Amino acid sequence: MKSQPSSSIEDYVKVIYSFTEWQDKPITSSQLAARLGVANSSVSEMVRKLKDQGLVDHRPYGAVRLTADGERLALTMVRRHRLLETFLVQELGYSWDEVHDEAEQLEHAVSDTFVERLAEKLGHPDRDPHGDPIPSPTGRVERPSALPLGDLDPGHEGRITRISDDDPEMLRYLARERIVLDTAVHVVRRKPFGGPLVVRIGAGNGAHEFDVPDSIASSLWVHSDSSHEGCTLERA
């Protein structure tokens, strides 16, 4: 009855998981449809199948939630994806804005053996090129304690620990502006009337100021290196 999952099913489960990774409302059918680029009706059908296989909990007209089995599957897909991205960047010279689609294809084709040998070769990294944590083979994830840049008050200092990878265009822009993983940031002030945040990027002579529009501010996650460590574990 285990019938190893089709690549569509892997995609559904991965999207459901990702939706709750950085915020914990469960996903609705139409959000799922939008993220997968399929019709709502296709999602209804597929969710029924996922439920039959015990991968999700779902009652008609309700949201979709992963079961323990579903989460296990999702985590193996996420592990694959992030290890593949790391491989593409470290070993094949891809830039971080190019890796997503390639990894998306590969993650359905690689075997468990492949994944583990790859992890070995890469030295068991714990995060991918965008700073996303790589789950362990047994499905354990170390969620880095960090907050979206947009949530920080002026005066905060820290390093960038995660950069959302869903817009390659933005990744290229950030790379040009020297904003990469582990770059130091200092929140200077927020311009009034919902204007952009002003931050200081880098330290020493390479430092420069940068206006961060909201769309970017919510995609950059910052770990405070100065103050109290565990301050960011809960979320509203």
Next chain:
Amino acid sequence: MKSQPSSSIEDYVKVIYSFTEWQDKPITSSQLAARLGVANSSVSEMVRKLKDQGLVDHRPYGAVRLTADGERLALTMVRRHRLLETFLVQELGYSWDEVHDEAEQLEHAVSDTFVERLAEKLGHPDRDPHGDPIPSPTGRVERPSALPLGDLDPGHEGRITRISDDDPEMLRYLARERIVLDTAVHVVRRKPFGGPLVVRIGAGNGAHEFDVPDSIASSLWVHSDSSHEGCTLERA
């Protein structure tokens, strides 16, 4: 009208190509079916589709032959497969009997960009771990001049340049017997009444004799390093 090929179509074309790689009779429907592990009726249907797409020539009840387009596609698939096998062995520590199935999956998932960056990283190898030649990106193949061990007369000396990879069990056996790529062989004699060939493997103090049954003799290809070079270009 180009409609990039489905992975089934890639498989069909690759199998058709492989059939004629070391011998040049065209493949029949039922042979195709056997190699793909599908029913004859499925092949009929699929061959019609391949023909519609201009990848094969075929008339009812006749054999199946690749067109120039079909061969181009086949060669890109073969290139992918063999580069992937090389990668798995060289970079991920796979043994040569493990790589086939993994490469089979991956070859449908990798992009052209991936393949070329991989080739780059591997130093543009010209043969895979079994000695099969890797076509260039433009579809040129250097067919190594070599003969099946079984076709050689006693007295012949040479090195193994290709080992057929369709039986992983045999590959493991050969590896245990120290028979690998570039191993020196010397045909000693053939035991009478269709008995096995006797060969001397290796040179110097590591050398040993080995009885080669026919099934293995036809899977090992030898390049004569002593005598006239170009003697093996044509085939019966």
Next chain:
DNA sequence: CCTCGAGTTTCGGTACGCCTAAATCCTACG
């Protein structure tokens, strides 16, 4: 020259994953 059987094709049917259109549900506003 005719026939018989292996090889091949055609014919209906299945599973999967997707679609549009129509029916249904639920909620929030009036």
Next chain:
DNA sequence: CGTAGGATTTAGGCGTACCGAAACTCGAGG
């Protein structure tokens, strides 16, 4: 409290790739 409109599900279909069974072809042997 009732209903309109958005969200969701059902119904009916499509394309791909597979199957088994039935129909057909063709060439070798009688």
